[in-house]
Structure formats: C-alpha cells, structure tokens
Amino acid sequence: MTEPAPGAAAATVPIELRLRYAHGLGGLAPYFAGLERGAAVATRCRSCSRTWFAPRLACPCGGRELDWVELTGRGTIVTLTRGRAVLPGTGSAGEFTFALIRLDGADNRCFGRLGGASSQLGPGSAVRLSRAEGEWAHPAQCAEYVPDLDGAPRA
Amino acid sequence: MPMADRPEIVVAGCGATAFGAFRDGSTPRDWVLRCAREALDDAGVEAADVDAVVVGSESDFFSLQLAPGALLADEIGLVPCPVVRVEMGGGTGGAAIRAGFMHIRSGLHRCVLVIGFEHAASHLSGDDMRMLYGLSFDADVDGMAGATAANLYALSIAEHMRLYGTTEAQLAAVSVKNHGNAQANPGAHKPMAITVADVLASRPVCTPYKLLDCSIISDGAAAVVLASGDTARNRSRPRVHVTGSGCASDHVRLGDRAEPHRFRSKERSGRAACAMAGIERAAREIDVAEVYDAFTGAELQGIEALGLANDGEAGAAMAAGEFARDGRLPVNLSGGLIGQGGAPGATGVMQIVTLTRLLQGRYWPALQPQRRLRTALADAHGGIATVSFTHILEARDD
Numbered sequence: 001m002t003e004p005a006p007g008a009a010a011a012t013v014p015i016e017l018r019l020r021y022a023h024g025l026g027g028l029a030p031y032f033a034g035l036e037r038g039a040a041v042a043t044r045c046r047s048c049s050r051t052w053f054a055p056r057l058a059c060p061c062g063g064r065e066l067d068w069v070e071l072t073g074r075g076t077i078v079t080l081t082r083g084r085a086v087l088p089g090t091g092s093a094g095e096f097t098f099a100l101i102r103l104d105g106a107d108n109r110c111f112g113r114l115g116g117a118s119s120q121l122g123p124g125s126a127v128r129l130s131r132a133e134g135e136w137a138h139p140a141q142c143a144e145y146v147p148d149l150d151g152a153p154r155a
Numbered sequence: 156m157p158m159a160d161r162p163e164i165v166v167a168g169c170g171a172t173a174f175g176a177f178r179d180g181s182t183p184r185d186w187v188l189r190c191a192r193e194a195l196d197d198a199g200v201e202a203a204d205v206d207a208v209v210v211g212s213e214s215d216f217f218s219l220q221l222a223p224g225a226l227l228a229d230e231i232g233l234v235p236c237p238v239v240r241v242e243m244g245g246g247t248g249g250a251a252i253r254a255g256f257m258h259i260r261s262g263l264h265r266c267v268l269v270i271g272f273e274h275a276a277s278h279l280s281g282d283d284m285r286m287l288y289g290l291s292f293d294a295d296v297d298g299m300a301g302a303t304a305a306n307l308y309a310l311s312i313a314e315h316m317r318l319y320g321t322t323e324a325q326l327a328a329v330s331v332k333n334h335g336n337a338q339a340n341p342g343a344h345k346p347m348a349i350t351v352a353d354v355l356a357s358r359p360v361c362t363p364y365k366l367l368d369c370s371i372i373s374d375g376a377a378a379v380v381l382a383s384g385d386t387a388r389n390r391s392r393p394r395v396h397v398t399g400s401g402c403a404s405d406h407v408r409l410g411d412r413a414e415p416h417r418f419r420s421k422e423r424s425g426r427a428a429c430a431m432a433g434i435e436r437a438a439r440e441i442d443v444a445e446v447y448d449a450f451t452g453a454e455l456q457g458i459e460a461l462g463l464a465n466d467g468e469a470g471a472a473m474a475a476g477e478f479a480r481d482g483r484l485p486v487n488l489s490g491g492l493i494g495q496g497g498a499p500g501a502t503g504v505m506q507i508v509t510l511t512r513l514l515q516g517r518y519w520p521a522l523q524p525q526r527r528l529r530t531a532l533a534d535a536h537g538g539i540a541t542v543s544f545t546h547i548l549e550a551r552d553d
Contacts, residue, residue, distance in 0.1 A: 011180035015219070028295060054296045054408065079317065079415075081309035083361030085301040086286040093282050098306045100314075100410050109410035111297045111307075123317065138299035 032139035038131035073129035075103035089137025116146035163384035168198025173342035174375035174496030176276035186376035198380035211251030212500035244537025248503025249544025271504035272376035309361035312452030315416035325470030327354035329451035337494025339521035344496030373496030377504040399432030399547030418540035421460035428545035503535035514550035
C-alpha cells in the first residue's frame, strides 16, 4: 500500500468560487409555486389514480398522463429526525427537525422540515403544510410542516 | 456471445493509498499515479498491456477537476487507450468495477485498469460537503429543502427500529467492530478502541444517529487491474475471479419507497450477483464481506438486504458477534467506511483490493482469518441505497 507524498511540503492555495446559477424549476414549477403560497400541489396519474406528493412527472405504473391536483395540506408524520443541516443558498446552517410525512390523499410520503412546536411531534402526529416566514433561496425551503391543532389524532 | 464463451475475469493486480485527510498538499493526481503503478506492478503488466481505463470519482465539486478520467489516464501514460469516467454517488467505485467487468465480459477488452479516487476530506469545509451531498438525492425537491445524507439515513433506520425493535446499542455494536478492525489496518482513517457506551454517549448528529454511528469522509485512491482469464499473467497466488456482478436501482426519494427502511436495490443487486456466481444461499456460502456502512444502521440494513441475515435480525446477530473478526461471517474487516474511511470514488474499488488480498491470504496479518477464504462479497451503493452494486469474488487454485 502506498502512502501520500512522503515528506511533501504542504503546498496548498486557498480558492473561493462563487457560482451563480439561473436555476429552472422545470416541470415541477406548479409544485413549487404551490409551496410558495403554502399549498400542497400534487400530481395524479390518469392510469392508476395514484396521487404523488412530492409530485412525480411520470408514474411508476408507466402512466405518462398526470394531472395537477391540490391536496388539503394536512397529513401525518411517519418518522422524524433532529439534527444539523444546511439550507442551500441561505448561508445558514442550524438544527432542524425533518420528517417523512404522508399527506392526506397522497400515496407516497414527502420529506419536510417541521416548524412550530416540533419537539412535541412524533410518529403519528398530525401536521399541516404552512409557508414559512422569511426570504428563501429556493421555493422548496418555503415549506414547513406545523402541528395541526385541528387534526384528529392519528394512528 | 454464448454464456459459456464469455471470458472469465480475474483481479490481476491491486494498488491503493491509505484513506485519510491528506493535508500535505498532495492531490488525486499524485495518489492515482502511485496506486495505478502499484496495481500494474502487482499484476505484472506494463502500461502498454492495458487496453481500456475506467475512472470513478463522485464529484468534480470536490476535486475541482472536470473530466478527470482523461487527465489521469494521460498522467499514467495510457494515451491512446480508451477511457471512460463513471459516477454513481457513494457507489461510484462499485460502478467502476462493474464497468470494467463489462468491458471484458463483452469481449471488447482484455486488460482494464479500474481507478477510483476522491478528494473529499481536505479540500472543502464540513458544511460545504454536507450541502453538496444533500444535492446528490433529489436536489430540487429534497436537497434544497435541507435533506442530507445523515438525515435521510436517519429517517430510514428510524423506521427499521420502529418495525423490528432494532436498538441504538445494536447500531453501536457496528461502530465498535468497524473502528476496532481499523486499528489493525495501517491504511485506515479512523482506528479507535471504543465501547458501545462510548458510541451511545457521543454527540447527536441526526437522531438516532450519533457522531460515532457515522462514517468519515476521506481522501484516497485505489486501483485494480481486471483481466480476462487467459490474459492475466501473475499466477503466483490463488487467482481471484470476479464471478458475479449485480446492479439495481430504487426510487431516489425515500418518500417514494413503499418501505423506506428496506434497501430494495441492494436486495435485487445482491440476488443478481449471486445468481451469476451460482450462489444459492449467500448466508452460508459467503466467507467474508465488505458492506457499505455509510452509517451503522446501513450496515445492518445492507446485511439483511444481501441475505446475510434475516430481515430484522442483523442487529441482534451483530451484537452477538456473528460479523466480528472471528465471527461466522466477518463483515468489514478493513474497518469499512466507518473505520477505514469513505473516499466515495475509491471505496468500491478499495473493497475489491481488500477482498482480493483476503482471498489470497495476504491482507494485514492481524485481520487475515486463519481459515481458508474462498468466496467474498463486495457491496457499495449511492444515495440511500438508491443504486447498489454487488460483486462476488472467488479464489481458485487454477
């Protein structure tokens, strides 16, 4: 097994790159537009009737025709984790709680950031999609799931 | 080409750097040149004998070198050899091995140099690395929303724990084993003598994962020479054949998977590789394995997906020592990503280096089992087991 350059002087130079992207949102634009107003915009497959949030542009069943539909934004936490993360482009890193959430009417689950009194939430807790206050680098960051105080307790 | 006429594939030579955080100013150009030469010398071949090159590296954001394959092949002296670069996240090294396997299996090439490298530990800050890794899932939908490798793996294992009763102490047993194995591996990034209590007391990262449940990101490079059986020259050791290669994918978004705790791509990849190798019961026929342990729980999930333990039983088997150095099926004798380190492009290639040396009885002495090893399994994946690669190696006295 060989080793890194033996006895080499630490010849390094500091490089800082600033990259600016004109980043399109593509076919998912209606989804992101929904998040910007706190709405859950999903896709529904015309072939198998399954509903996807986060949306899919093609269905795993092979269906190519999907319609945009708006869900209530209410759902249930499946599993969650607390830890450090970076929201890209915001320049801030911090402690967040993230979860897999099944929204009512959706056949899949979405990844989302919890807000509000998130320490009181766990698997089975009712949450609703909300638009988080603030300026965000990407519309995905607008989405925040907060306790749904009107929601019925869920299994 | 009929199956019977397809060339057998031999690991003819190996070379590798240590894994670590190289703060000596050296670069992948230096590491790859040295480990490629080592692999060629080990195989007993000259650069002129190589008729194709496969280079695996995960991200040009890490290395600041786009199109690294051409540059590295040129540096090694392999112009005008055909060269391709492959990428599949943390499974990049596995993808490179599979690409090399396919080059020969197809009959197009006879002697392929497979290289994996990553400049991942000493080039960027931790937060920059976490952010970039977050973009390796569904960047727009999940990555921009804050997904990281740690929080996605955590969500997956949390579900496994809820369904099977897998405990944090069982996860910690993986960390103790892999950090411990790394102590006997002079090329390891993070050798440590620790206890389950140490792991449980380490700083929370993403619940339930704590600092010592996590693998470490490393710099490093590895290379192997794959050759058709009739081309390989070095016959001084038991010859190590690549008898099976599998690859499969799963939905990228964890939420799109019906069972987010299962590594379905690994189940399929493992079955495909074993079928090709003629292995019917992996748990009985595999003698040693390197399993992709990005996090402690991922090793347990991988062991189950590969059929090396029943669903939900890997945690208890781990705690009972079944996968320890002297257990029934040693897993990650190298220390794995947790102890040896994880240089994504190099990891899957390093697994083949490790297993080849183990099968030939020339691995690090304290880690070399006393019993004869015949069959080995290498497992690597990208994403949260989004794309898995499995290879089966077999030592033969031919």
